[in-house]
Amino acid sequence: MAKLFRAVIMGPPGSGKGTISERIAQRFGLTRLSSGDFIRENIAANTDAGVLAKTYIERGLLVPDHVMTRLLLPRLEEMTRHSWLMDGFPRTLAQAEALNSTCDLDLVISLNIPYETLKERLSDRWIHPASGRVYNMGFNPPHVQGRDDISGEPLIQHDDDKPEALVARLRHYKDVAKPIIDLYKSKGILHTFSGTETDRIWPYINSLLSTKIPMEGTHRTQRPCTRGY
Ligand SMILES: Nc1ncnc2c1ncn2[C@@H]1O[C@H](COP(=O)(O)OP(=O)(O)OP(=O)(O)O)[C@@H](O)[C@H]1O
């Protein structure tokens, strides 16, 4: 019996995690889990965790590990029958260890994109705050300039997407991501993709996943995903 498939996609801001994880979810029928979307849902629902998380996001900070794991791990408990791809978690070693103590990952995709490309992409990135939907004036512009395609609401730019903020963000990402990358490399499940254009990287990701993901329709075994936390 084919087993379920669980993966994580990692990369610096602007590397294409959101864009590529959407493509993977559609192509392979995986459930896409996004820590950022999940936080926004909690903020919109005014949950205790959402209210707390908002105080960090408004300052451009990462949400504390214990808040993130308490938010996300119960969500994974509902997913024992699903194959999924997680975007945006883990972002710290503590989060990776919490995830490892509850779930066996099959594969981790790490995007290694040059600084100049990130800077260019983020300077043109516009976001619909409530949904997290992402647009780029060059790569995937909205139908109506400055407006979200679905809601028609205004798009914004994140202050920390501006070039002057990116250098510090990138340095922080590299410092925090390195132990996680080393951990998954030691587990033999890390696959790194480098380049400046997603359309050139995509065929490699597509062929890797085609060999790793159980065929559609084969019976899937249920896999526990949390053993208490
Ligand atoms: N795993 C996480 N741990 C801590 N904070 C998180 C985590 N995931 C998301 N957040 C917080 O939620 C905010 C929104 O997350 P989201 O992934 O949507 O945007 P982002 O971090 O700006 O992503 P990008 O890499 O596209 O720039 C982040 O800036 C961060 O403050």
Ligand SMILES: Cc1cn([C@H]2C[C@H](O)[C@@H](COP(=O)(O)OP(=O)(O)O)O2)c(=O)[nH]c1=O
């Ligand atoms: C993947 C990709 C994204 N983009 C744009 C879309 C977004 O506005 C921005 C970042 O993509 P996004 O998927 O939001 O990256 P991440 O989730 O890793 O932060 O760059 C391109 O211009 N070209 C690309 O090849």
